[in-house]
Amino acid sequence: MSHSRTASGGGHAATRTAPAPSDPAPRDMAPGGPVPERGGSAGRLRARRARNRQWGALLWVAPALLCYAAFVLYPLGQSIQYSFYNWDGIGTATPAGLANWQAIFTQPELLSAITHAVELIVFYTLFPVGAGLAAATLIRELKPGPFSTISRTILFIPQVLPLVAAGVAWTWLYSPDGLVNQILRAFGLGATTRAWLGDFTYALPAVGVIGVWVMLGFCTVLLLSGIGKIDPALYEAASLDGAGRLRQFRAVTLPGLRQELVVCTTFTVVAALASFDVIQVSTQGGPGYQTLVPGVEIYRLTFLDQRIGQASALAVFLTVLVLLVIWPIQRLGRTD
Amino acid sequence: MTQLATIRRDPVIRGSRVVRGDRITRTLLLVLLMLFAIVPLLSMFTAALAPQGSNPPGLSWPAHPHWGNFADAWTGANLFALFQSSVLIVLGVVPAAVAMATAAGYGLAQLRVPGGKVIYGVLLAGLTIPYEALITPLYYDIQSVGLLGSRLAVVLPLIGLLMPFGVFWMRAHFVSAETALTEAGQLDGGTTWQIFRRIHLPLAKPAISALTILFFLATWNQYLLPLVLIDDPAKRTVAGGLGAFQGQYGTNTALLCAGSLLIIAPSLLVFLVFQRNFVKALLQGAIR
Numbered sequence: 353m354s355h356s357r358t359a360s361g362g363g364h365a366a367t368r369t370a371p372a373p374s375d376p377a378p379r380d381m382a383p384g385g386p387v388p389e390r391g392g393s394a395g396r397l398r399a400r401r402a403r404n405r406q407w408g409a410l411l412w413v414a415p416a417l418l419c420y421a422a423f424v425l426y427p428l429g430q431s432i433q434y435s436f437y438n439w440d441g442i443g444t445a446t447p448a449g450l451a452n453w454q455a456i457f458t459q460p461e462l463l464s465a466i467t468h469a470v471e472l473i474v475f476y477t478l479f480p481v482g483a484g485l486a487a488a489t490l491i492r493e494l495k496p497g498p499f500s501t502i503s504r505t506i507l508f509i510p511q512v513l514p515l516v517a518a519g520v521a522w523t524w525l526y527s528p529d530g531l532v533n534q535i536l537r538a539f540g541l542g543a544t545t546r547a548w549l550g551d552f553t554y555a556l557p558a559v560g561v562i563g564v565w566v567m568l569g570f571c572t573v574l575l576l577s578g579i580g581k582i583d584p585a586l587y588e589a590a591s592l593d594g595a596g597r598l599r600q601f602r603a604v605t606l607p608g609l610r611q612e613l614v615v616c617t618t619f620t621v622v623a624a625l626a627s628f629d630v631i632q633v634s635t636q637g638g639p640g641y642q643t644l645v646p647g648v649e650i651y652r653l654t655f656l657d658q659r660i661g662q663a664s665a666l667a668v669f670l671t672v673l674v675l676l677v678i679w680p681i682q683r684l685g686r687t688d
Numbered sequence: 689m690t691q692l693a694t695i696r697r698d699p700v701i702r703g704s705r706v707v708r709g710d711r712i713t714r715t716l717l718l719v720l721l722m723l724f725a726i727v728p729l730l731s732m733f734t735a736a737l738a739p740q741g742s743n744p745p746g747l748s749w750p751a752h753p754h755w756g757n758f759a760d761a762w763t764g765a766n767l768f769a770l771f772q773s774s775v776l777i778v779l780g781v782v783p784a785a786v787a788m789a790t791a792a793g794y795g796l797a798q799l800r801v802p803g804g805k806v807i808y809g810v811l812l813a814g815l816t817i818p819y820e821a822l823i824t825p826l827y828y829d830i831q832s833v834g835l836l837g838s839r840l841a842v843v844l845p846l847i848g849l850l851m852p853f854g855v856f857w858m859r860a861h862f863v864s865a866e867t868a869l870t871e872a873g874q875l876d877g878g879t880t881w882q883i884f885r886r887i888h889l890p891l892a893k894p895a896i897s898a899l900t901i902l903f904f905l906a907t908w909n910q911y912l913l914p915l916v917l918i919d920d921p922a923k924r925t926v927a928g929g930l931g932a933f934q935g936q937y938g939t940n941t942a943l944l945c946a947g948s949l950l951i952i953a954p955s956l957l958v959f960l961v962f963q964r965n966f967v968k969a970l971l972q973g974a975i976r
Contacts, residue, residue, distance in 0.1 A: 406801070407802065408880065409795050409799035409800055409801040409802075409804075409880075410801055411795075412791045412792060412794060412795030412799060412801070413791070413792045413801050413804075415787075415788040415791065416789060416791065416792035416811070416851045416855055417807060417811070419788060419844075419848040420811060420848050420851040421848075422844075422848055423822070423826065423847070423848025423849060424814050424817060424822060424849060424851070425810075425814075426825075427822040427825035427826050427829065428821065430828075431821060431822065431824065431825050434825065441828065487717055487721060490713065491714045491717060491718060492714075499715075501964070503718050505963050505967070506722045507721060507722060507725050508959070508963070509725055509726065509956065509959070510725050510728075512905055512955055512958075513909070513952045513955055513956065514908070514909035514911065514926075514927040514930070514951065514955060515911065515927075516911045516928075516930045516951075517930065517948050517951060518728075520732075520934060520944060520945075520948045521729065521732050522728065524732060524735060524941060525728055525731060525746070527941075529743045529744070530731070530746050531727070531728075531731045531746030531747050532746070533746070534746035534747065535746070565724065565725070568721065568725070569721065569725050572721060573967065573971070574971060622815075622816060622818070626818030626819070626820060628820055628911075628912055629911045629912065632911075633930075633931060633934060646820065647818065647820040647912075650820045650823065650824065651820065651823070651916070654823070655827075655916065660824060660828075664824055664825070667823075667824060668821065670820065670821050671817055671821045674816045674817075674818060675816050678816050
């Protein structure tokens, strides 16, 4: 950023000497708000540039926008369209009216997939954010040092691994000879051992715990870093006012962590509702439909049952569901 | 005098005891959380060293560790081909996606893009769209252009799918950058490109490298897209290939665990090498 380079020759000369636009409006569009009147050619030049830049600026955004439109917006539109047809992916599609949409609310299999996704929020969001918050409150500060770095790194590891690997690892942990049963036996709870992922009652919570494993460290690290940024003077003031630990938590910690909480909650809720990898690898929705979630059901409907219309209706519904849940969380983060 | 001393000392003693007790609770809590994070991987590791076809216990160091299991898994799962394929897909996705996201983030934050607010809003909405919601039409679209089964079938959609987060991330960075710098650059007669290249790009390095790591992980760990769009497991990403491997060696715990560990090794390695900057950038970037 050399300030000596005031005038560059060549191609810019034309822009420079070109008559200034008679309309002063573009000047106000310059970056950083209205430009104070300067009179000289510099002001006009800038105004001129700013206007030129407007349409040129689209070029910066265009590649990202085009890719996004082609591979996200367009397919989403197609999903909406398909959802009103019956189509096996090969033959001709026949209009289905609202049948595919009705099925979501009436067919037990589809309905259970959605219920499970909502139940998974308890595991992916409530447990990790709750436990992460408790841990962060108790630990409060991580003094910078090797232990802090190591603990942060280790806590983060489950988050950076492929979810497929998490699925494989936990399939092994939950197996009859796996670690979970081994620990139960060690504590004399041999009677409670079982093949967890094959159990009709416990399969969904067991899959949920995998979500806890993936999310807990991430939430804890994020909340810990947030709590470290809260001014200690606030805690001192609160305790001088006679506020106990609970009051301090409610009056200082929670408001101070609002941003972090919103990020954690949003991120984990999307992961819960859109879960696929872990379940496809560990249970494929079974036993029965006990761990069926929308992601797995969309995959099944499309590639096993060839019911494209039904899969698309569920896909669009899932998108709407995510938006509906995220919306209030985001609003909570914005109010100030 | 002595009385005063005891009175003075007493709270101090109690205080330090409380602090020490606190520190022990804190450390214990942290260690517990760390164990929860790491023990599943350790259990996988000890199982990977057990004799093939045996029923290894959940967590115990085998008397005779079978290190050869890793070599067997490497050949059995055709991991070399899978790694090669993953690298190709990563090379196709990450540089392009990072460049596009950086350009768009810069445009939306520092330039006056017509309709910029709307464009940003539409992109942001994409953060909530699950991949599964798009996979069905994507499959038929990719099929109709004849790319099904090729690596491009994963590369192209993945670039598009990564855009919402990438643009969000880079825009957040460029918004916090000084607009005064842009103005100074304009006064000096710099073109938009020069101002970006000379002023903003160097300052954006930490944000860009964090995004690069995030995109690497997202691509390397990607499972759904390769599973659906590439039928030949050898052309998938390693994560996509692990699924096929699991079907093949589902009952051979030792080999499955060894293969899984080999597959997660690059993600782990990249994270461990860059973790210091990565976690810091992530923590700052998430809260802007």
